Amino acid sequence: MNAQPHFDRGHTDDLAAFIAACPSPYHVVATVAERLEKAGFAQVAETDAWGGESGGRFVVRGGAIVAWFVPEGATPATPFRIVGAHTDSPNLRVKPRPDSGAHGWRQVAVEIYGGPLLNSWLDRDLGLSGRLVLRDGGTRLIAVDRPLLRVPQLAIHLDGKVNEQGLVLDRQRHMQPVWGLGAVDEGALIRFAAGEAGVEASEVVGWDLMVHDVQPPAYLGRDREFLAAARLDNQLSVHAATAALAAAAGSSDLPYVPVLAAFDHEETGSESDTGAGGPLLGRILERSVSVRGGSYEDRARAFAGTICVSADTGHAVHPNYAERHDPTHRPMPGGGPILKVNVNQRYATDGVGRGVFAEACDRAGVPLQEFVSNNAMPCGTTIGPITAARYGITTVDVGVPMLSMHSARELCGADDPFLLANALKAFLEA
Incomplete structure (x- = not known):
């Protein structure tokens, strides 16, 4: 095995900056696109004709981005090496009629997105982010990264048994944030958002807005061995995969076409035009084969040799709830x-995929752990089984272990993001 990589906290510093710049999936996509352009990739539109020449390209659709690098000498039947991840995280999303309130308080009507730990959103300073859709068809990103909203918890004096009986939150009544005083002002939130984005409110015809915790990422622990941040699930993997793809694109004699597929809507089941359950990735891969002169036979051969790593966060053993974990994993x-394994296919890992990723870790000098759920506990899932079933390609589920998954603020080891990026680079370079 190669020597262990030198731990580079510069990678984790960059991850922290990435997360701070990406309060919404749309900001994730914009940031990834900017980084890929600096690495020599060019954006192409789905409506344009594509060429078959070598080099790096990417497609943006809403909160999803797919990028690929065609090496010199690639044939139409050259297989792909894919790293899949997702750009979204559980949070609170603004409703179509956002202005609400009661008893002299102005509030913002929100809908619960995905499966957040609701209590983790209480009494936090929250900002506003997302995108505005304009009358001319364009979009404008918005990131109000200062304390603007708050979901206030009921004082213990008015809920005296909460510490004994547990906190019970009604998703409709108890999760609406406050942001001012006075009577309900229809249109106030969108006027505010338009002003922050530098456009006239009359030009805004649609929006995809959400709230986010404005506390920045930070190292934690006696020896700064942890990273605490919002949205580690799954911006950590997107960041690592972007770095790996940019590095792999600088390699010579690649035997595969390396691909990054960062989808939206994983937290709600992936069934959308920008989710892993939609046709986006398949269409792009098929077009890549076709513009290189490929036939249906070439496409079938390329897919048959393709391998996908589904990179998502996973569970570290919790010191206060160790009984919830499998005793040997x-x-x-x-x-x-x-390496995430579930025989009921909540994760897609099989022996073949395990071998491929283990070999990549070995070449990168990266240690590898294994996760399987306690038989008495439910198992989550990822884009891995969706990708495997939809495209018939070998898929392996991997990730970084963490605590507080789906909290407004999560926790991982400070060196693990760097290790994951090294393993993904070795996988893409094969």
Whole structure:
């Protein structure tokens, strides 16, 4: 095995900056696109004719981005090496009629997105982010990254048994944030958002807005061995995959076409035009084969040799709830990425995929851990099984172990993002 990589906190510093710049999936896509352009990739529109020449390209659709690099000498039947991830995180999303309130308080009507730990959103300073859709068909990103909203918890004096009986939150009544005083002012939120984006409110015809925790990422622990941040699930993987693809694109004699597929809507089931359950990735891969002169036979051969790594965060053993974990599979922060296994196909890993990723970790000098759920606990899922079933390609589920998954603020080992990026680079370079 190669020597262990030198731990580079510069990668984790960059991850922290990435997360701070990406309060919404749309900001994730814009940031990834900017980084890929600096690495020599060019954006192409789905409505344009594509060429078959070598080089890096990417497609943006809403909160999703797919990028690929065609090496010199690639044939139409050259297989792909794909890293799949997702840009979205559980949070609170603004409703179509956002202005509400009661008893002299002005509030913002929100809908619960995905499966957040609701209590983690209480009593936090929240900003506003997302995109505005303009009358001319364009969009404008917005990021109000200062304390603007708050979901206030009921004082213990008015809920005296909460510490004994547990906190019960009604998703409709108890999760609406406050942001001012006075009577309900129809149109106030969108006027405010338009002003922050530098456009006239009359030009705004639609929006996809959400709230986010404005506390910046930070190192934590006696030796700064942890990273605490919002949206580690799954911006950590998107960041690592972007770095890996940019590095792989600088390699010579690649035997595969490396691909990054960062989807939206994983937290709600992936069934959308920008989710892993939609046709976006398949169409792009098929067009890549076709513009290189490929036939249906070439496409079938390319897909048959393709392997996908589904990179998402996973569970580290919790010191206060160790009984919730499998007694023989207890991943730890700092121990490297985890290989996620579930025989009921909640994860797509099989023996073949395991071997491919383990070999990549071995070449990169990266330690590898394993995760399987306690048989008495439900198992989450990822884009992995969707990709495997939809395209018939070998898929392996991996990730970084963490605590507080789906909290407004999550926790991982500070060195694990760097280890994951090294493993993904070795996988893409094959």
